[in-house]
Amino acid sequence: MKNFVFHNPTKIVFGRGTIPKIGEEIKNAGIRKMLFLYGGGSIKKNGVYDQVVDSLKKHGIEWVEVSGVKPNPVLSKVHEAVEVAKKEKVEAVLGVGGGSVVDSAKAVAAGALYEGDIWDAFIGKYQIEKALPIFDVLTISATGTEMNGNAVITNEKTKEKYGVSSKALYPKVSIIDPSVQFTLPKEQTVYGAVDAISHILEYYFDGSSPEISNEIAEGTIRTIMKMTERLIEKPDDYEARANLAWSATIALNGTMAVGRRGGEWACHRIEHSLSALYDIAHGAGLAIVFPAWMKYVYRNNPKQFERFAKRIFGLEGEGEELILKGIEAFKNWLKKVGAPVSLKDAGIPEEDIDKIVDNVMLLVEKNLKPKGASLGRIKVLEREDVCEILKLAAK
Amino acid sequence: MKNFVFHNPTKIVFGRGTIPKIGEEIKNAGIRKMLFLYGGGSIKKNGVYDQVVDSLKKHGIEWVEVSGVKPNPVLSKVHEAVEVAKKEKVEAVLGVGGGSVVDSAKAVAAGALYEGDIWDAFIGKYQIEKALPIFDVLTISATGTEMNGNAVITNEKTKEKYGVSSKALYPKVSIIDPSVQFTLPKEQTVYGAVDAISHILEYYFDGSSPEISNEIAEGTIRTIMKMTERLIEKPDDYEARANLAWSATIALNGTMAVGRRGGEWACHRIEHSLSALYDIAHGAGLAIVFPAWMKYVYRNNPKQFERFAKRIFGLEGEGEELILKGIEAFKNWLKKVGAPVSLKDAGIPEEDIDKIVDNVMLLVEKNLKPKGASLGRIKVLEREDVCEILKLAAK
Numbered sequence: 001m002k003n004f005v006f007h008n009p010t011k012i013v014f015g016r017g018t019i020p021k022i023g024e025e026i027k028n029a030g031i032r033k034m035l036f037l038y039g040g041g042s043i044k045k046n047g048v049y050d051q052v053v054d055s056l057k058k059h060g061i062e063w064v065e066v067s068g069v070k071p072n073p074v075l076s077k078v079h080e081a082v083e084v085a086k087k088e089k090v091e092a093v094l095g096v097g098g099g100s101v102v103d104s105a106k107a108v109a110a111g112a113l114y115e116g117d118i119w120d121a122f123i124g125k126y127q128i129e130k131a132l133p134i135f136d137v138l139t140i141s142a143t144g145t146e147m148n149g150n151a152v153i154t155n156e157k158t159k160e161k162y163g164v165s166s167k168a169l170y171p172k173v174s175i176i177d178p179s180v181q182f183t184l185p186k187e188q189t190v191y192g193a194v195d196a197i198s199h200i201l202e203y204y205f206d207g208s209s210p211e212i213s214n215e216i217a218e219g220t221i222r223t224i225m226k227m228t229e230r231l232i233e234k235p236d237d238y239e240a241r242a243n244l245a246w247s248a249t250i251a252l253n254g255t256m257a258v259g260r261r262g263g264e265w266a267c268h269r270i271e272h273s274l275s276a277l278y279d280i281a282h283g284a285g286l287a288i289v290f291p292a293w294m295k296y297v298y299r300n301n302p303k304q305f306e307r308f309a310k311r312i313f314g315l316e317g318e319g320e321e322l323i324l325k326g327i328e329a330f331k332n333w334l335k336k337v338g339a340p341v342s343l344k345d346a347g348i349p350e351e352d353i354d355k356i357v358d359n360v361m362l363l364v365e366k367n368l369k370p371k372g373a374s375l376g377r378i379k380v381l382e383r384e385d386v387c388e389i390l391k392l393a394a395k
Numbered sequence: 396m397k398n399f400v401f402h403n404p405t406k407i408v409f410g411r412g413t414i415p416k417i418g419e420e421i422k423n424a425g426i427r428k429m430l431f432l433y434g435g436g437s438i439k440k441n442g443v444y445d446q447v448v449d450s451l452k453k454h455g456i457e458w459v460e461v462s463g464v465k466p467n468p469v470l471s472k473v474h475e476a477v478e479v480a481k482k483e484k485v486e487a488v489l490g491v492g493g494g495s496v497v498d499s500a501k502a503v504a505a506g507a508l509y510e511g512d513i514w515d516a517f518i519g520k521y522q523i524e525k526a527l528p529i530f531d532v533l534t535i536s537a538t539g540t541e542m543n544g545n546a547v548i549t550n551e552k553t554k555e556k557y558g559v560s561s562k563a564l565y566p567k568v569s570i571i572d573p574s575v576q577f578t579l580p581k582e583q584t585v586y587g588a589v590d591a592i593s594h595i596l597e598y599y600f601d602g603s604s605p606e607i608s609n610e611i612a613e614g615t616i617r618t619i620m621k622m623t624e625r626l627i628e629k630p631d632d633y634e635a636r637a638n639l640a641w642s643a644t645i646a647l648n649g650t651m652a653v654g655r656r657g658g659e660w661a662c663h664r665i666e667h668s669l670s671a672l673y674d675i676a677h678g679a680g681l682a683i684v685f686p687a688w689m690k691y692v693y694r695n696n697p698k699q700f701e702r703f704a705k706r707i708f709g710l711e712g713e714g715e716e717l718i719l720k721g722i723e724a725f726k727n728w729l730k731k732v733g734a735p736v737s738l739k740d741a742g743i744p745e746e747d748i749d750k751i752v753d754n755v756m757l758l759v760e761k762n763l764k765p766k767g768a769s770l771g772r773i774k775v776l777e778r779e780d781v782c783e784i785l786k787l788a789a790k
Binding site: 001002003004005006007008009010011012013014015017018160182203210211212216218219220222223226227240242243246247250255258259 | 396397398399400401402403405406407408409410411412413520605606607610611613614616617618622631636637638641645651653654682750
């Protein structure tokens with residue numbers, strides 16, 4: 001078990017009917033005026049916008065709105081919102097939406113207190129040490145951004161999708177009402193679940209194997225899989241929504257990192273190139289990359305891959321045969337819930353692999369190397385490795 | 396899944412060799428002078444005291460010492476330390492030791508900012524809203540106090556052992572170096588493990604059954620049991636110490652409470668009377684009370700007791716037969732690791748049961764009723780119920 005620091009100061013207010021608490025939370029933090037960021041307007045259809053606005057009014061909080069944040073959120077929208085935040089001298093940022101909105105809110109909160117272009121933080125030219133206080137009302141459970149210091153933004157001009165991480169980016173308060181997710185399209189529920197499972201697996205396979213973190217990882221993955229299947233049958237199953245929502249939060253709030261080596265993250269980075277280049281859903285991209293990566297690297301960590309097969313799918317046996325059965329079972333589950341498991345499924349031609357690899361290697365140069373990080377851990381991936389993984393993912 | 400708030404601001408610094416970080420953490424919080432509280436001097440034998448003192452000196456932090464905190468920590472020692480804290484105008488309290496020291500540090504930190512007698516907080520006459528910043532170096536994994544806002548103190552004059560809970564009592568920073576527990580007597584390791592399992596079970600059986608919290612509870616209990624067995628064989632097994640230490644922390648840091656009804660806590664309350672009257676170890680008392688309570692109440696929550704038997708002990712079957720096999724398996728495990736499982740094992744005569752019940756009912760009146768709480772949840776226990784449970788625990 002590796003040494004670690006666990007420190008997660010975010011306050012989570014969780015459950016049905018909790019959205020009207022947002023005004024009180026913001027007021028208690030001494031905020032008088034804030035930026036209110038949201039996406040394409042689904043929050044106006046499902047009543048979330050009205051609940052938020054009523055609560056803000058009731059607690060005398062002023063706000064300015066910026067809307068139109070897209071999935072795979074883009075830098076230009078962050079720039080637009082930073083400008084508004086600076087001009088209007090807001091004291092906090094409230095994001096209401098899914099991971100894309102909350103990640104954008106984080107970038108805006110940091111950008112509002114930075115003289116230069118906040119993209120600098122994504123390419124290793126600036127380490128974020130301060131940000132406006134961040135609040136959010138989460139409407140899609142997937143990325144875990146509601147309880148961590150991470151944000152991922154796409155520079156749409158350069159087709160670069162990079163992440164940042166800072167203690168200053170932990171939300172002060174996140175409100176999670178799982179019932180607002182009843183109306184999500186099936187794909188979004190599934191991709192959210194795949195994203196959450198992937199976060200857990202990035203840690204699970206990183207070459208460490210602390211028993212308590214293994215047990216918690218396995219229990220959380222089993223829960224996510226079970227709840228996803230229930231939600232495909234019945235999207236308004238509150239118990240399933242709530243279990244999935246909390247599982248997605250703890251998948252990336254530090255819980256899964258305990259005693260481990262920091263996670264693999266190769267699949268996430270390769271996926272970022274897919275969604276940067278093709279604007280596919282992050283969860284879809286992960287479903288394509290993960291099984292291929294597993295097949296390519298399992299020899300570097302066979303015991304943990306055996307354990308995965310046994311504990312997640314109840315498979316028996318040992319060695320390579322068991323491992324491959326486990327990977328196949330995972331791929332079959334992804335298919336069963338409707339996720340794409342190949343580039344072909346997502347309409348990405350195999351001929352594009354070189355272009356994708358170029359984009360991945362650009363990320364390695366511009367985002368990882370400045371942090372002293374490499375692509376992967378149990379196997380550090382070079383250009384040809386990424387190429388082989390994408391070939392395995394082709395069909 | 397019940398609505399909940401999760402907010403745990405304590406910073407945990409975990410692992411081998413982390414104790415020398417204490418000075419830096421205290422300095423970073425802007426503290427110049429503090430009270431340094433510890434127990435009977437074992438920290439002077441195992442090198443922990445020297446590590447702490449070196450670190451404090453290195454960072455220019457002044458301190459005054461109060462030592463002699465006993466297991467089942469007593470109010471008179473808290474009074475003594477509060478007086479020192481007030482007179483010396485300390486800015487923080489550092490507890491170095493096990494749960495008794497950290498709980499005392501919390502009571503002192505609150506007492507230092509309260510005009511009256513801090514015992515008022517334990518009998519519903521004062522709600523703790525402020526306390527000096529609390530730091531600790533944990534040397535026994537058991538109570539989980541290192542990452543929660545709870546403290547339990549015994550008023551030795553009145554034989555009352557009561558708890559308080561406040562947001563102001565979360566430690567600012569807790570340092571956990573599992574390697575300092577290599578030299579613990581076997582009983583202390585075992586009783587710590589039993590205490591941690593009991594915390595989880597108090598939530599597990601409270602009439603709720605959220606899947607994610609069930610999975611995490613079961614995985615953590617299995618880990619604790621496995622690691623305890625390893626440590627009986629090899630007390631300096633670092634991996635086992637570390638897994639047990641973190642499991643004990645999350646057993647009572649909010650993780651197990653997610654989506655539940657707030658926990659049962661009847662066994663803990665009944666046990667507090669045993670350790671108040673007989674000064675036995677808290678973990679020993681819990682091993683005596685828990686199986687008896689389980690036998691007495693399982694009909695009020697049979698599905699969860701069936702699940703316990705299956706998931707913790709891998710038993711098969713259903714209904715009452717399975718439940719009773721599960722309870723028996725738990726009792727056998729407690730025996731196997733050397734815990735007492737009856738009043739007789741602990742040298743407490745059956746004739747004392749009435750006296751014990753008197754003490755429990757006093758706790759109900761003076762500590763629970765002021766909070767609007769009852770003794771137990773799936774079955775609210777009256778005098779005669781407590782009596783029956785203790786009879787079941789007699790031999």
